[in-house]
Amino acid sequence: MKRVLSAAVVGASLTVLAGGIAFASGGGGGGTPAGGGGNMPSASSPSYDPSIEYAKAIAALKANNYKDAARAAGHVTDVVPKNPDGWHVLGVATAGANDWKGSRRAYEKMVKLAPDDATAHAGLGLALANLKDKKAQAEDDWLKAKAQACGDSCPDAARLKEFTSTVEAAMNPAAGAPKPSAMLDRSLLFGGAKAGDAAYELAVGLINDRRYDEALAALGKAQATFGPHPDILTYEGYTWRKKGDYARAEAYYQQALAIAPNHIGATEYYGELKVAKGDIAGARVMLAKLDRICAFGCADAEELRRWIDAGGDPQKH
The missing domain is CATH 1.25.40.10 (Tetratricopeptide repeat domain)
Structure with a gap:
Protein backbone atom coordinates (compact mmCIF):
# COMPACT_ATOMS: atom_id res chain seq x y z
CA MET A 1 0.00 0.00 0.00
CA LYS A 2 1.07 3.56 -0.65
CA ARG A 3 2.86 5.13 2.30
CA VAL A 4 0.84 7.75 4.17
CA LEU A 5 1.82 10.18 6.88
CA SER A 6 2.47 8.60 10.27
CA ALA A 7 -0.13 8.89 13.00
CA ALA A 8 2.71 9.94 15.29
CA VAL A 9 2.45 13.49 13.97
CA VAL A 10 -1.00 13.96 15.47
CA GLY A 11 -0.15 15.68 18.74
CA ALA A 12 2.40 18.04 17.20
CA SER A 13 0.53 18.90 14.06
CA LEU A 14 -3.03 19.46 15.20
CA THR A 15 -2.83 21.35 18.48
CA VAL A 16 -4.33 24.63 17.40
CA LEU A 17 -6.36 25.57 20.45
CA ALA A 18 -3.27 25.94 22.59
CA GLY A 19 -1.77 28.52 20.32
CA GLY A 20 0.50 27.87 17.26
CA ILE A 21 0.21 25.15 14.72
CA ALA A 22 2.67 22.88 12.95
CA PHE A 23 2.07 21.38 9.53
CA ALA A 24 3.02 17.72 9.20
CA SER A 25 5.23 16.77 6.24
CA GLY A 26 6.13 20.37 5.55
CA GLY A 27 4.39 23.54 6.54
CA GLY A 28 3.77 26.73 4.69
CA GLY A 29 6.62 28.98 3.71
CA GLY A 30 6.91 32.68 4.19
CA GLY A 31 9.63 35.00 5.33
CA THR A 32 10.84 38.26 3.83
CA PRO A 33 13.24 39.03 0.99
CA ALA A 34 16.91 39.00 2.00
CA GLY A 35 17.91 42.36 3.36
CA GLY A 36 14.39 43.73 3.12
CA GLY A 37 11.41 44.31 5.31
CA GLY A 38 8.83 42.51 3.17
CA ASN A 39 6.34 43.80 0.63
CA MET A 40 5.20 47.39 0.53
CA PRO A 41 1.86 47.97 2.29
CA SER A 42 0.19 48.81 -1.01
CA ALA A 43 1.22 45.43 -2.45
CA SER A 44 0.29 43.22 0.48
CA SER A 45 -2.80 42.15 2.36
CA PRO A 46 -3.42 40.45 5.71
CA SER A 47 -2.52 36.76 5.70
CA TYR A 48 -4.51 34.52 8.00
CA ASP A 49 -3.93 30.96 9.13
CA PRO A 178 -38.66 30.88 22.56
CA LYS A 179 -36.68 31.81 19.48
CA PRO A 180 -35.16 28.76 17.69
CA SER A 181 -31.46 28.47 18.39
CA ALA A 182 -28.97 29.56 15.75
CA MET A 183 -26.66 26.81 17.00
CA LEU A 184 -28.14 23.86 15.16
CA ASP A 185 -25.21 21.54 15.77
CA ARG A 186 -23.78 21.78 19.30
CA SER A 187 -20.83 19.55 18.38
CA LEU A 188 -19.08 22.72 17.19
CA LEU A 189 -18.66 23.72 20.82
CA PHE A 190 -17.85 20.42 22.47
CA GLY A 191 -15.02 18.96 20.39
CA GLY A 192 -11.71 20.11 21.80
CA ALA A 193 -8.16 19.37 20.71
CA LYS A 194 -7.96 15.92 22.32
CA ALA A 195 -11.12 14.72 20.59
CA GLY A 196 -9.91 16.18 17.30
CA ASP A 197 -6.50 14.51 17.60
CA ALA A 198 -8.18 11.20 18.44
CA ALA A 199 -10.41 11.44 15.36
CA TYR A 200 -7.40 12.26 13.19
CA GLU A 201 -5.38 9.35 14.57
CA LEU A 202 -8.34 7.02 14.04
CA ALA A 203 -8.60 8.22 10.43
CA VAL A 204 -4.93 7.42 9.76
CA GLY A 205 -5.44 3.86 10.96
CA LEU A 206 -8.60 3.46 8.91
CA ILE A 207 -6.82 4.71 5.79
CA ASN A 208 -4.06 2.18 6.31
CA ASP A 209 -6.76 -0.50 6.62
CA ARG A 210 -8.38 0.80 3.40
CA ARG A 211 -11.63 1.58 5.22
CA TYR A 212 -12.04 4.80 3.32
CA ASP A 213 -15.65 5.73 4.09
CA GLU A 214 -15.02 5.38 7.82
CA ALA A 215 -11.81 7.35 7.44
CA LEU A 216 -13.64 10.22 5.78
CA ALA A 217 -16.15 10.30 8.65
CA ALA A 218 -13.30 10.47 11.18
CA LEU A 219 -11.53 13.18 9.18
CA GLY A 220 -14.79 15.14 9.14
CA LYS A 221 -14.87 15.05 12.94
CA ALA A 222 -11.26 16.23 13.11
CA GLN A 223 -12.01 19.04 10.71
CA ALA A 224 -15.06 20.12 12.72
CA THR A 225 -12.64 20.63 15.62
CA PHE A 226 -9.67 22.17 13.83
CA GLY A 227 -11.20 23.70 10.74
CA PRO A 228 -9.44 23.58 7.37
CA HIS A 229 -6.04 22.25 8.47
CA PRO A 230 -3.72 21.28 5.58
CA ASP A 231 -2.85 17.89 7.08
CA ILE A 232 -6.53 16.95 7.33
CA LEU A 233 -7.27 18.30 3.85
CA THR A 234 -4.34 16.33 2.43
CA TYR A 235 -5.66 13.11 3.91
CA GLU A 236 -9.16 13.87 2.63
CA GLY A 237 -7.69 14.32 -0.83
CA TYR A 238 -5.73 11.07 -0.53
CA THR A 239 -8.81 9.16 0.62
CA TRP A 240 -11.01 10.46 -2.19
CA ARG A 241 -8.29 9.55 -4.68
CA LYS A 242 -8.22 6.00 -3.35
CA LYS A 243 -12.01 5.94 -3.78
CA GLY A 244 -11.53 6.97 -7.41
CA ASP A 245 -13.03 10.47 -7.15
CA TYR A 246 -10.20 12.49 -8.66
CA ALA A 247 -12.17 15.75 -8.85
CA ARG A 248 -12.82 15.78 -5.10
CA ALA A 249 -9.26 14.70 -4.37
CA GLU A 250 -7.89 17.58 -6.43
CA ALA A 251 -10.15 20.08 -4.67
CA TYR A 252 -8.82 19.01 -1.27
CA TYR A 253 -5.18 19.13 -2.38
CA GLN A 254 -5.73 22.61 -3.79
CA GLN A 255 -7.26 23.76 -0.50
CA ALA A 256 -4.31 22.37 1.46
CA LEU A 257 -1.81 24.11 -0.80
CA ALA A 258 -3.77 27.37 -0.70
CA ILE A 259 -3.21 27.37 3.07
CA ALA A 260 0.35 26.01 3.09
CA PRO A 261 1.92 26.38 -0.39
CA ASN A 262 5.02 24.42 0.65
CA HIS A 263 3.18 21.55 2.33
CA ILE A 264 5.30 18.57 1.32
CA GLY A 265 2.65 15.87 1.76
CA ALA A 266 0.03 17.74 -0.27
CA THR A 267 2.56 18.51 -3.00
CA GLU A 268 3.60 14.86 -3.30
CA TYR A 269 0.06 13.51 -3.28
CA TYR A 270 -1.12 16.12 -5.78
CA GLY A 271 1.72 15.02 -8.05
CA GLU A 272 0.64 11.40 -7.69
CA LEU A 273 -2.93 12.39 -8.56
CA LYS A 274 -1.63 14.04 -11.72
CA VAL A 275 0.20 10.81 -12.60
CA ALA A 276 -3.02 8.85 -12.05
CA LYS A 277 -4.81 11.26 -14.38
CA GLY A 278 -2.10 10.91 -17.03
CA ASP A 279 -0.80 14.45 -16.53
CA ILE A 280 2.89 13.59 -16.38
CA ALA A 281 3.94 17.15 -17.22
CA GLY A 282 1.93 18.44 -14.27
CA ALA A 283 3.42 15.76 -12.02
CA ARG A 284 6.92 16.88 -13.04
CA VAL A 285 6.03 20.42 -11.95
CA MET A 286 5.11 19.05 -8.52
CA LEU A 287 8.35 17.04 -8.45
CA ALA A 288 10.42 20.12 -9.27
CA LYS A 289 8.72 21.90 -6.40
CA LEU A 290 9.49 19.03 -4.03
CA ASP A 291 13.13 19.04 -5.12
CA ARG A 292 13.19 22.72 -4.17
CA ILE A 293 11.40 22.59 -0.82
CA CYS A 294 12.38 19.10 0.36
CA ALA A 295 16.03 18.54 -0.46
CA PHE A 296 18.70 16.18 0.91
CA GLY A 297 17.27 12.71 0.30
CA CYS A 298 13.61 13.70 0.49
CA ALA A 299 11.56 10.49 0.56
CA ASP A 300 8.48 12.33 -0.74
CA ALA A 301 10.31 13.50 -3.85
CA GLU A 302 11.75 10.04 -4.46
CA GLU A 303 8.31 8.47 -4.14
CA LEU A 304 6.80 10.84 -6.69
CA ARG A 305 9.81 10.32 -8.97
CA ARG A 306 9.10 6.56 -8.90
CA TRP A 307 5.50 7.18 -9.85
CA ILE A 308 6.56 9.30 -12.81
CA ASP A 309 9.24 6.82 -13.91
CA ALA A 310 6.65 4.02 -13.87
CA GLY A 311 5.11 5.62 -16.94
CA GLY A 312 1.95 6.92 -15.34
CA ASP A 313 0.68 3.60 -13.98
CA PRO A 314 -0.06 4.02 -10.25
CA GLN A 315 -0.93 0.30 -9.98
CA LYS A 316 2.79 -0.47 -10.15
CA HIS A 317 3.25 0.99 -6.67
Missing part, protein backbone atom coordinates in the same frame (compact mmCIF):
# COMPACT_ATOMS: atom_id res chain seq x y z
CA PRO A 50 -7.42 29.49 8.67
CA SER A 51 -6.92 26.88 11.40
CA ILE A 52 -6.08 29.57 13.94
CA GLU A 53 -8.94 31.79 12.77
CA TYR A 54 -11.30 28.83 12.98
CA ALA A 55 -10.23 28.22 16.58
CA LYS A 56 -10.82 31.91 17.33
CA ALA A 57 -14.31 31.68 15.83
CA ILE A 58 -15.22 28.64 17.92
CA ALA A 59 -13.91 30.30 21.09
CA ALA A 60 -15.97 33.41 20.32
CA LEU A 61 -19.09 31.29 19.73
CA LYS A 62 -18.60 29.65 23.12
CA ALA A 63 -18.55 33.14 24.64
CA ASN A 64 -21.64 34.19 22.61
CA ASN A 65 -19.45 36.85 20.99
CA TYR A 66 -21.02 36.55 17.56
CA LYS A 67 -19.40 39.62 16.04
CA ASP A 68 -15.87 38.36 16.69
CA ALA A 69 -16.90 34.85 15.64
CA ALA A 70 -18.19 36.14 12.32
CA ARG A 71 -15.02 38.16 11.76
CA ALA A 72 -12.75 35.17 12.38
CA ALA A 73 -14.94 32.85 10.32
CA GLY A 74 -14.83 35.37 7.50
CA HIS A 75 -11.04 35.14 7.54
CA VAL A 76 -11.37 31.36 7.15
CA THR A 77 -13.66 31.64 4.14
CA ASP A 78 -11.40 34.28 2.59
CA VAL A 79 -8.45 31.87 2.58
CA VAL A 80 -10.30 28.63 1.74
CA PRO A 81 -13.62 29.58 0.13
CA LYS A 82 -14.28 26.01 -0.99
CA ASN A 83 -14.22 24.57 2.52
CA PRO A 84 -17.74 24.09 3.94
CA ASP A 85 -16.70 24.20 7.61
CA GLY A 86 -15.76 27.86 7.45
CA TRP A 87 -19.13 28.75 5.93
CA HIS A 88 -20.84 26.66 8.62
CA VAL A 89 -19.24 28.65 11.43
CA LEU A 90 -19.94 31.91 9.61
CA GLY A 91 -23.59 30.89 9.21
CA VAL A 92 -23.90 30.19 12.94
CA ALA A 93 -22.15 33.42 13.93
CA THR A 94 -24.22 35.66 11.68
CA ALA A 95 -27.43 33.95 12.79
CA GLY A 96 -26.44 34.48 16.42
CA ALA A 97 -26.03 38.18 15.63
CA ASN A 98 -29.50 38.20 13.97
CA ASP A 99 -27.86 38.90 10.62
CA TRP A 100 -30.13 36.49 8.80
CA LYS A 101 -29.18 37.74 5.35
CA GLY A 102 -25.54 37.05 6.16
CA SER A 103 -26.47 33.65 7.55
CA ARG A 104 -28.47 32.82 4.44
CA ARG A 105 -25.50 33.71 2.21
CA ALA A 106 -23.14 31.58 4.32
CA TYR A 107 -25.41 28.55 4.32
CA GLU A 108 -26.12 28.91 0.60
CA LYS A 109 -22.37 28.59 0.08
CA MET A 110 -22.23 25.58 2.39
CA VAL A 111 -25.13 23.84 0.62
CA LYS A 112 -23.42 24.36 -2.72
CA LEU A 113 -20.18 22.85 -1.41
CA ALA A 114 -21.82 20.08 0.65
CA PRO A 115 -25.22 19.41 -0.94
CA ASP A 116 -25.93 16.33 1.20
CA ASP A 117 -25.10 17.97 4.54
CA ALA A 118 -28.18 18.17 6.76
CA THR A 119 -26.70 20.93 8.92
CA ALA A 120 -26.27 23.12 5.84
CA HIS A 121 -29.90 22.66 4.79
CA ALA A 122 -31.17 23.20 8.33
CA GLY A 123 -29.11 26.38 8.68
CA LEU A 124 -30.35 27.68 5.35
CA GLY A 125 -33.93 26.80 6.24
CA LEU A 126 -33.64 28.62 9.57
CA ALA A 127 -32.22 31.72 7.91
CA LEU A 128 -34.89 31.73 5.20
CA ALA A 129 -37.65 31.24 7.76
CA ASN A 130 -36.44 34.22 9.77
CA LEU A 131 -36.39 36.26 6.57
CA LYS A 132 -40.01 35.19 5.91
CA ASP A 133 -38.83 33.63 2.66
CA LYS A 134 -41.13 30.89 1.33
CA LYS A 135 -38.09 28.95 0.11
CA ALA A 136 -37.68 27.77 3.70
CA GLN A 137 -40.35 25.16 2.93
CA ALA A 138 -38.07 23.53 0.36
CA GLU A 139 -35.36 23.11 3.00
CA ASP A 140 -37.89 21.69 5.45
CA ASP A 141 -39.05 19.23 2.79
CA TRP A 142 -35.43 18.22 2.12
CA LEU A 143 -34.87 17.53 5.80
CA LYS A 144 -38.07 15.47 6.07
CA ALA A 145 -37.10 13.40 3.03
CA LYS A 146 -33.66 12.87 4.50
CA ALA A 147 -35.17 11.78 7.82
CA GLN A 148 -37.57 9.40 6.09
CA ALA A 149 -34.78 7.82 4.07
CA CYS A 150 -32.68 7.56 7.21
CA GLY A 151 -35.35 5.86 9.31
CA ASP A 152 -35.85 5.86 13.07
CA SER A 153 -32.86 3.66 13.83
CA CYS A 154 -30.14 5.41 11.84
CA PRO A 155 -27.43 7.33 13.77
CA ASP A 156 -28.70 10.72 12.53
CA ALA A 157 -32.40 10.10 13.22
CA ALA A 158 -32.69 12.26 16.35
CA ARG A 159 -30.53 15.00 14.86
CA LEU A 160 -32.63 15.19 11.68
CA LYS A 161 -35.86 15.38 13.68
CA GLU A 162 -34.40 18.20 15.76
CA PHE A 163 -33.35 20.08 12.62
CA THR A 164 -36.83 19.71 11.12
CA SER A 165 -38.61 20.89 14.26
CA THR A 166 -36.25 23.89 14.57
CA VAL A 167 -36.89 25.03 10.99
CA GLU A 168 -40.65 24.51 11.34
CA ALA A 169 -40.73 26.46 14.62
CA ALA A 170 -39.05 29.38 12.83
CA MET A 171 -41.48 29.11 9.91
CA ASN A 172 -44.54 29.06 12.19
CA PRO A 173 -43.57 30.79 15.44
CA ALA A 174 -46.04 30.31 18.28
CA ALA A 175 -46.93 33.28 20.43
CA GLY A 176 -44.52 33.55 23.33
CA ALA A 177 -42.44 30.61 22.13
Whole structure:
Protein backbone atom coordinates (compact mmCIF):
# COMPACT_ATOMS: atom_id res chain seq x y z
CA MET A 1 0.00 0.00 0.00
CA LYS A 2 1.07 3.56 -0.65
CA ARG A 3 2.86 5.13 2.30
CA VAL A 4 0.84 7.75 4.17
CA LEU A 5 1.82 10.18 6.88
CA SER A 6 2.47 8.60 10.27
CA ALA A 7 -0.13 8.89 13.00
CA ALA A 8 2.71 9.94 15.29
CA VAL A 9 2.45 13.49 13.97
CA VAL A 10 -1.00 13.96 15.47
CA GLY A 11 -0.15 15.68 18.74
CA ALA A 12 2.40 18.04 17.20
CA SER A 13 0.53 18.90 14.06
CA LEU A 14 -3.03 19.46 15.20
CA THR A 15 -2.83 21.35 18.48
CA VAL A 16 -4.33 24.63 17.40
CA LEU A 17 -6.36 25.57 20.45
CA ALA A 18 -3.27 25.94 22.59
CA GLY A 19 -1.77 28.52 20.32
CA GLY A 20 0.50 27.87 17.26
CA ILE A 21 0.21 25.15 14.72
CA ALA A 22 2.67 22.88 12.95
CA PHE A 23 2.07 21.38 9.53
CA ALA A 24 3.02 17.72 9.20
CA SER A 25 5.23 16.77 6.24
CA GLY A 26 6.13 20.37 5.55
CA GLY A 27 4.39 23.54 6.54
CA GLY A 28 3.77 26.73 4.69
CA GLY A 29 6.62 28.98 3.71
CA GLY A 30 6.91 32.68 4.19
CA GLY A 31 9.63 35.00 5.33
CA THR A 32 10.84 38.26 3.83
CA PRO A 33 13.24 39.03 0.99
CA ALA A 34 16.91 39.00 2.00
CA GLY A 35 17.91 42.36 3.36
CA GLY A 36 14.39 43.73 3.12
CA GLY A 37 11.41 44.31 5.31
CA GLY A 38 8.83 42.51 3.17
CA ASN A 39 6.34 43.80 0.63
CA MET A 40 5.20 47.39 0.53
CA PRO A 41 1.86 47.97 2.29
CA SER A 42 0.19 48.81 -1.01
CA ALA A 43 1.22 45.43 -2.45
CA SER A 44 0.29 43.22 0.48
CA SER A 45 -2.80 42.15 2.36
CA PRO A 46 -3.42 40.45 5.71
CA SER A 47 -2.52 36.76 5.70
CA TYR A 48 -4.51 34.52 8.00
CA ASP A 49 -3.93 30.96 9.13
CA PRO A 50 -7.42 29.49 8.67
CA SER A 51 -6.92 26.88 11.40
CA ILE A 52 -6.08 29.57 13.94
CA GLU A 53 -8.94 31.79 12.77
CA TYR A 54 -11.30 28.83 12.98
CA ALA A 55 -10.23 28.22 16.58
CA LYS A 56 -10.82 31.91 17.33
CA ALA A 57 -14.31 31.68 15.83
CA ILE A 58 -15.22 28.64 17.92
CA ALA A 59 -13.91 30.30 21.09
CA ALA A 60 -15.97 33.41 20.32
CA LEU A 61 -19.09 31.29 19.73
CA LYS A 62 -18.60 29.65 23.12
CA ALA A 63 -18.55 33.14 24.64
CA ASN A 64 -21.64 34.19 22.61
CA ASN A 65 -19.45 36.85 20.99
CA TYR A 66 -21.02 36.55 17.56
CA LYS A 67 -19.40 39.62 16.04
CA ASP A 68 -15.87 38.36 16.69
CA ALA A 69 -16.90 34.85 15.64
CA ALA A 70 -18.19 36.14 12.32
CA ARG A 71 -15.02 38.16 11.76
CA ALA A 72 -12.75 35.17 12.38
CA ALA A 73 -14.94 32.85 10.32
CA GLY A 74 -14.83 35.37 7.50
CA HIS A 75 -11.04 35.14 7.54
CA VAL A 76 -11.37 31.36 7.15
CA THR A 77 -13.66 31.64 4.14
CA ASP A 78 -11.40 34.28 2.59
CA VAL A 79 -8.45 31.87 2.58
CA VAL A 80 -10.30 28.63 1.74
CA PRO A 81 -13.62 29.58 0.13
CA LYS A 82 -14.28 26.01 -0.99
CA ASN A 83 -14.22 24.57 2.52
CA PRO A 84 -17.74 24.09 3.94
CA ASP A 85 -16.70 24.20 7.61
CA GLY A 86 -15.76 27.86 7.45
CA TRP A 87 -19.13 28.75 5.93
CA HIS A 88 -20.84 26.66 8.62
CA VAL A 89 -19.24 28.65 11.43
CA LEU A 90 -19.94 31.91 9.61
CA GLY A 91 -23.59 30.89 9.21
CA VAL A 92 -23.90 30.19 12.94
CA ALA A 93 -22.15 33.42 13.93
CA THR A 94 -24.22 35.66 11.68
CA ALA A 95 -27.43 33.95 12.79
CA GLY A 96 -26.44 34.48 16.42
CA ALA A 97 -26.03 38.18 15.63
CA ASN A 98 -29.50 38.20 13.97
CA ASP A 99 -27.86 38.90 10.62
CA TRP A 100 -30.13 36.49 8.80
CA LYS A 101 -29.18 37.74 5.35
CA GLY A 102 -25.54 37.05 6.16
CA SER A 103 -26.47 33.65 7.55
CA ARG A 104 -28.47 32.82 4.44
CA ARG A 105 -25.50 33.71 2.21
CA ALA A 106 -23.14 31.58 4.32
CA TYR A 107 -25.41 28.55 4.32
CA GLU A 108 -26.12 28.91 0.60
CA LYS A 109 -22.37 28.59 0.08
CA MET A 110 -22.23 25.58 2.39
CA VAL A 111 -25.13 23.84 0.62
CA LYS A 112 -23.42 24.36 -2.72
CA LEU A 113 -20.18 22.85 -1.41
CA ALA A 114 -21.82 20.08 0.65
CA PRO A 115 -25.22 19.41 -0.94
CA ASP A 116 -25.93 16.33 1.20
CA ASP A 117 -25.10 17.97 4.54
CA ALA A 118 -28.18 18.17 6.76
CA THR A 119 -26.70 20.93 8.92
CA ALA A 120 -26.27 23.12 5.84
CA HIS A 121 -29.90 22.66 4.79
CA ALA A 122 -31.17 23.20 8.33
CA GLY A 123 -29.11 26.38 8.68
CA LEU A 124 -30.35 27.68 5.35
CA GLY A 125 -33.93 26.80 6.24
CA LEU A 126 -33.64 28.62 9.57
CA ALA A 127 -32.22 31.72 7.91
CA LEU A 128 -34.89 31.73 5.20
CA ALA A 129 -37.65 31.24 7.76
CA ASN A 130 -36.44 34.22 9.77
CA LEU A 131 -36.39 36.26 6.57
CA LYS A 132 -40.01 35.19 5.91
CA ASP A 133 -38.83 33.63 2.66
CA LYS A 134 -41.13 30.89 1.33
CA LYS A 135 -38.09 28.95 0.11
CA ALA A 136 -37.68 27.77 3.70
CA GLN A 137 -40.35 25.16 2.93
CA ALA A 138 -38.07 23.53 0.36
CA GLU A 139 -35.36 23.11 3.00
CA ASP A 140 -37.89 21.69 5.45
CA ASP A 141 -39.05 19.23 2.79
CA TRP A 142 -35.43 18.22 2.12
CA LEU A 143 -34.87 17.53 5.80
CA LYS A 144 -38.07 15.47 6.07
CA ALA A 145 -37.10 13.40 3.03
CA LYS A 146 -33.66 12.87 4.50
CA ALA A 147 -35.17 11.78 7.82
CA GLN A 148 -37.57 9.40 6.09
CA ALA A 149 -34.78 7.82 4.07
CA CYS A 150 -32.68 7.56 7.21
CA GLY A 151 -35.35 5.86 9.31
CA ASP A 152 -35.85 5.86 13.07
CA SER A 153 -32.86 3.66 13.83
CA CYS A 154 -30.14 5.41 11.84
CA PRO A 155 -27.43 7.33 13.77
CA ASP A 156 -28.70 10.72 12.53
CA ALA A 157 -32.40 10.10 13.22
CA ALA A 158 -32.69 12.26 16.35
CA ARG A 159 -30.53 15.00 14.86
CA LEU A 160 -32.63 15.19 11.68
CA LYS A 161 -35.86 15.38 13.68
CA GLU A 162 -34.40 18.20 15.76
CA PHE A 163 -33.35 20.08 12.62
CA THR A 164 -36.83 19.71 11.12
CA SER A 165 -38.61 20.89 14.26
CA THR A 166 -36.25 23.89 14.57
CA VAL A 167 -36.89 25.03 10.99
CA GLU A 168 -40.65 24.51 11.34
CA ALA A 169 -40.73 26.46 14.62
CA ALA A 170 -39.05 29.38 12.83
CA MET A 171 -41.48 29.11 9.91
CA ASN A 172 -44.54 29.06 12.19
CA PRO A 173 -43.57 30.79 15.44
CA ALA A 174 -46.04 30.31 18.28
CA ALA A 175 -46.93 33.28 20.43
CA GLY A 176 -44.52 33.55 23.33
CA ALA A 177 -42.44 30.61 22.13
CA PRO A 178 -38.66 30.88 22.56
CA LYS A 179 -36.68 31.81 19.48
CA PRO A 180 -35.16 28.76 17.69
CA SER A 181 -31.46 28.47 18.39
CA ALA A 182 -28.97 29.56 15.75
CA MET A 183 -26.66 26.81 17.00
CA LEU A 184 -28.14 23.86 15.16
CA ASP A 185 -25.21 21.54 15.77
CA ARG A 186 -23.78 21.78 19.30
CA SER A 187 -20.83 19.55 18.38
CA LEU A 188 -19.08 22.72 17.19
CA LEU A 189 -18.66 23.72 20.82
CA PHE A 190 -17.85 20.42 22.47
CA GLY A 191 -15.02 18.96 20.39
CA GLY A 192 -11.71 20.11 21.80
CA ALA A 193 -8.16 19.37 20.71
CA LYS A 194 -7.96 15.92 22.32
CA ALA A 195 -11.12 14.72 20.59
CA GLY A 196 -9.91 16.18 17.30
CA ASP A 197 -6.50 14.51 17.60
CA ALA A 198 -8.18 11.20 18.44
CA ALA A 199 -10.41 11.44 15.36
CA TYR A 200 -7.40 12.26 13.19
CA GLU A 201 -5.38 9.35 14.57
CA LEU A 202 -8.34 7.02 14.04
CA ALA A 203 -8.60 8.22 10.43
CA VAL A 204 -4.93 7.42 9.76
CA GLY A 205 -5.44 3.86 10.96
CA LEU A 206 -8.60 3.46 8.91
CA ILE A 207 -6.82 4.71 5.79
CA ASN A 208 -4.06 2.18 6.31
CA ASP A 209 -6.76 -0.50 6.62
CA ARG A 210 -8.38 0.80 3.40
CA ARG A 211 -11.63 1.58 5.22
CA TYR A 212 -12.04 4.80 3.32
CA ASP A 213 -15.65 5.73 4.09
CA GLU A 214 -15.02 5.38 7.82
CA ALA A 215 -11.81 7.35 7.44
CA LEU A 216 -13.64 10.22 5.78
CA ALA A 217 -16.15 10.30 8.65
CA ALA A 218 -13.30 10.47 11.18
CA LEU A 219 -11.53 13.18 9.18
CA GLY A 220 -14.79 15.14 9.14
CA LYS A 221 -14.87 15.05 12.94
CA ALA A 222 -11.26 16.23 13.11
CA GLN A 223 -12.01 19.04 10.71
CA ALA A 224 -15.06 20.12 12.72
CA THR A 225 -12.64 20.63 15.62
CA PHE A 226 -9.67 22.17 13.83
CA GLY A 227 -11.20 23.70 10.74
CA PRO A 228 -9.44 23.58 7.37
CA HIS A 229 -6.04 22.25 8.47
CA PRO A 230 -3.72 21.28 5.58
CA ASP A 231 -2.85 17.89 7.08
CA ILE A 232 -6.53 16.95 7.33
CA LEU A 233 -7.27 18.30 3.85
CA THR A 234 -4.34 16.33 2.43
CA TYR A 235 -5.66 13.11 3.91
CA GLU A 236 -9.16 13.87 2.63
CA GLY A 237 -7.69 14.32 -0.83
CA TYR A 238 -5.73 11.07 -0.53
CA THR A 239 -8.81 9.16 0.62
CA TRP A 240 -11.01 10.46 -2.19
CA ARG A 241 -8.29 9.55 -4.68
CA LYS A 242 -8.22 6.00 -3.35
CA LYS A 243 -12.01 5.94 -3.78
CA GLY A 244 -11.53 6.97 -7.41
CA ASP A 245 -13.03 10.47 -7.15
CA TYR A 246 -10.20 12.49 -8.66
CA ALA A 247 -12.17 15.75 -8.85
CA ARG A 248 -12.82 15.78 -5.10
CA ALA A 249 -9.26 14.70 -4.37
CA GLU A 250 -7.89 17.58 -6.43
CA ALA A 251 -10.15 20.08 -4.67
CA TYR A 252 -8.82 19.01 -1.27
CA TYR A 253 -5.18 19.13 -2.38
CA GLN A 254 -5.73 22.61 -3.79
CA GLN A 255 -7.26 23.76 -0.50
CA ALA A 256 -4.31 22.37 1.46
CA LEU A 257 -1.81 24.11 -0.80
CA ALA A 258 -3.77 27.37 -0.70
CA ILE A 259 -3.21 27.37 3.07
CA ALA A 260 0.35 26.01 3.09
CA PRO A 261 1.92 26.38 -0.39
CA ASN A 262 5.02 24.42 0.65
CA HIS A 263 3.18 21.55 2.33
CA ILE A 264 5.30 18.57 1.32
CA GLY A 265 2.65 15.87 1.76
CA ALA A 266 0.03 17.74 -0.27
CA THR A 267 2.56 18.51 -3.00
CA GLU A 268 3.60 14.86 -3.30
CA TYR A 269 0.06 13.51 -3.28
CA TYR A 270 -1.12 16.12 -5.78
CA GLY A 271 1.72 15.02 -8.05
CA GLU A 272 0.64 11.40 -7.69
CA LEU A 273 -2.93 12.39 -8.56
CA LYS A 274 -1.63 14.04 -11.72
CA VAL A 275 0.20 10.81 -12.60
CA ALA A 276 -3.02 8.85 -12.05
CA LYS A 277 -4.81 11.26 -14.38
CA GLY A 278 -2.10 10.91 -17.03
CA ASP A 279 -0.80 14.45 -16.53
CA ILE A 280 2.89 13.59 -16.38
CA ALA A 281 3.94 17.15 -17.22
CA GLY A 282 1.93 18.44 -14.27
CA ALA A 283 3.42 15.76 -12.02
CA ARG A 284 6.92 16.88 -13.04
CA VAL A 285 6.03 20.42 -11.95
CA MET A 286 5.11 19.05 -8.52
CA LEU A 287 8.35 17.04 -8.45
CA ALA A 288 10.42 20.12 -9.27
CA LYS A 289 8.72 21.90 -6.40
CA LEU A 290 9.49 19.03 -4.03
CA ASP A 291 13.13 19.04 -5.12
CA ARG A 292 13.19 22.72 -4.17
CA ILE A 293 11.40 22.59 -0.82
CA CYS A 294 12.38 19.10 0.36
CA ALA A 295 16.03 18.54 -0.46
CA PHE A 296 18.70 16.18 0.91
CA GLY A 297 17.27 12.71 0.30
CA CYS A 298 13.61 13.70 0.49
CA ALA A 299 11.56 10.49 0.56
CA ASP A 300 8.48 12.33 -0.74
CA ALA A 301 10.31 13.50 -3.85
CA GLU A 302 11.75 10.04 -4.46
CA GLU A 303 8.31 8.47 -4.14
CA LEU A 304 6.80 10.84 -6.69
CA ARG A 305 9.81 10.32 -8.97
CA ARG A 306 9.10 6.56 -8.90
CA TRP A 307 5.50 7.18 -9.85
CA ILE A 308 6.56 9.30 -12.81
CA ASP A 309 9.24 6.82 -13.91
CA ALA A 310 6.65 4.02 -13.87
CA GLY A 311 5.11 5.62 -16.94
CA GLY A 312 1.95 6.92 -15.34
CA ASP A 313 0.68 3.60 -13.98
CA PRO A 314 -0.06 4.02 -10.25
CA GLN A 315 -0.93 0.30 -9.98
CA LYS A 316 2.79 -0.47 -10.15
CA HIS A 317 3.25 0.99 -6.67
